[in-house]
Amino acid sequence: MRKIIKKMFWAWEFEKEEKWLNEMSTKGLALVGYSWCRYSFEECEPGEYTNKIQLLEHRPNHPESEQYIRFMEETGAEQVASYMNWVYFRKKTAEGPFELFSDIESKMNHLILVKKLLLPIAVLNLWIFLMNAVNFALNYPSGIWIPFINLACAALILFGVNRIQKKINALKKERTIRE
Amino acid sequence: MENIALTEAVFYILLSLEKPLHGYGIMQNAEKLSNGRVKLAAGTLYGAINTLLEKGWITSVPGESGDRKKQYVITESGKSAVLAELSRLRELVENGEKLTGGWNK
Numbered sequence: 001m002r003k004i005i006k007k008m009f010w011a012w013e014f015e016k017e018e019k020w021l022n023e024m025s026t027k028g029l030a031l032v033g034y035s036w037c038r039y040s041f042e043e044c045e046p047g048e049y050t051n052k053i054q055l056l057e058h059r060p061n062h063p064e065s066e067q068y069i070r071f072m073e074e075t076g077a078e079q080v081a082s083y084m085n086w087v088y089f090r091k092k093t094a095e096g097p098f099e100l101f102s103d104i105e106s107k108m109n110h111l112i113l114v115k116k117l118l119l120p121i122a123v124l125n126l127w128i129f130l131m132n133a134v135n136f137a138l139n140y141p142s143g144i145w146i147p148f149i150n151l152a153c154a155a156l157i158l159f160g161v162n163r164i165q166k167k168i169n170a171l172k173k174e175r176t177i178r179e
Numbered sequence: 180m181e182n183i184a185l186t187e188a189v190f191y192i193l194l195s196l197e198k199p200l201h202g203y204g205i206m207q208n209a210e211k212l213s214n215g216r217v218k219l220a221a222g223t224l225y226g227a228i229n230t231l232l233e234k235g236w237i238t239s240v241p242g243e244s245g246d247r248k249k250q251y252v253i254t255e256s257g258k259s260a261v262l263a264e265l266s267r268l269r270e271l272v273e274n275g276e277k278l279t280g281g282w283n284k
Binding site for chain 1: 247
């Protein structure tokens with residue numbers, strides 16, 4: 001029987017999202033689908049699967065992504081869902097620990113990709129804020145609060161970028177002494 | 180030949196490819212060779228394989244018919260990279276052992 005759970009994670013919280021999905025698996029619910037804030041689960045043996053989430057450079061149906069996903073499948077993982085460039089993988093827990101990256105370099109590259117996804121959206125919101133602020137101030141002073149919605153969006157996303165950047169910096173530091 | 184240390188993942192990938200192997204085979208082989216210590220994650224392995232293909236240190240070989248999995252094998256330049264790395268490692272081990280002789284209680 002399918003169970004739908006509505007829940008929201010910010011893009012910079014993908015590790016928290018993985019943890020939550022793995023907790024659901026422990027409770028006997030395996031992720032089988034995802035669309036905007038909507039997780040579909042099917043029953044499984046408690047702890048049957050371990051989940052991992054990865055942001056790809058291209059859409060999942062891009063040839064390069066398809067090649068990568070096929071490679072993942074050869075190693076015993078499977079794709080259970082995707083959303084934009086995000087792919088949800090799972091692997092049977094019995095087959096051993098499931099990690100996507102085993103060195104600092106590739107962990108860093110993944111985080112940099114997440115940052116590159118967020119940063120332009122923050123900049124865009126800032127830009128819209130500036131343009132609208134001028135426009136509203138000159139023409140519609142009573143609605144001057146409206147542009148601040150974009151400023152709030154930009155601030156929120158920059159907060160996320162900062163979280164990711166901190167993780168990147170920690171890895172960068174670690175990389176100066178080990179692989 | 181560059182003088183730069185190979186990553187552990189690359190070293191074990193190259194060591195695994197004397198005979199053609201596919202990605203999962205490389206993961207298993209690296210784990211076996213290192214007595215379970217080295218667990219190459221698929222994403223890291225995939226990135227390393229692509230870079231090694233670009234550098235020409237490994238090459239992909241057509242798998243048996245009906246087998247869609249890509250297989251890889253080491254090339255001559257891949258072998259000389261391993262040999263260069265081995266002599267670098269030998270130097271590290273020699274110096275390490277020479278200078279830490281009194282460290283073990």
